[in-house]
Amino acid sequence: MTESFPKSEIFGLTSQIRRSAVSIVANIVEGYKRKSKLEKLRFLNISQSSLEETRFYLILANDLKYHDTKELLNSIEEISKMLNSYCNKIISSNIK
Numbered sequence: 001m002t003e004s005f006p007k008s009e010i011f012g013l014t015s016q017i018r019r020s021a022v023s024i025v026a027n028i029v030e031g032y033k034r035k036s037k038l039e040k041l042r043f044l045n046i047s048q049s050s051l052e053e054t055r056f057y058l059i060l061a062n063d064l065k066y067h068d069t070k071e072l073l074n075s076i077e078e079i080s081k082m083l084n085s086y087c088n089k090i091i092s093s094n095i096k
Contacts, residue, residue: 005066013066017057023050024079037090044087051080 002014024047031043055076058069 001061001067001069001072005061009066013057013061013064017054017061020050020054020057023047024054028083037093040090041087044083044090048080048083048087051076051083055080 002009002017005014027043027047027050031040031047034040034043055073058072058076061067062069062073
């Protein structure tokens, strides 16, 4: 999607979207292998923060008319729900 942005955004919005999107998944993966509940939740919370950052950038890209991001924003909402459910499951589990 970001390839269609103006070249002047390559070090701005394009870079920010790409980094925050990668951070979502990277922190889920890193948290998955952590042993303690608190460590898992810390990385999942970082992932949630990156998800919200990405949501903002997609709204901005839409407002600037760089791309119609409605479909991606719907995906962000679904991912947010899944992350929240995963966190709640960890909190209520017997994992220490």
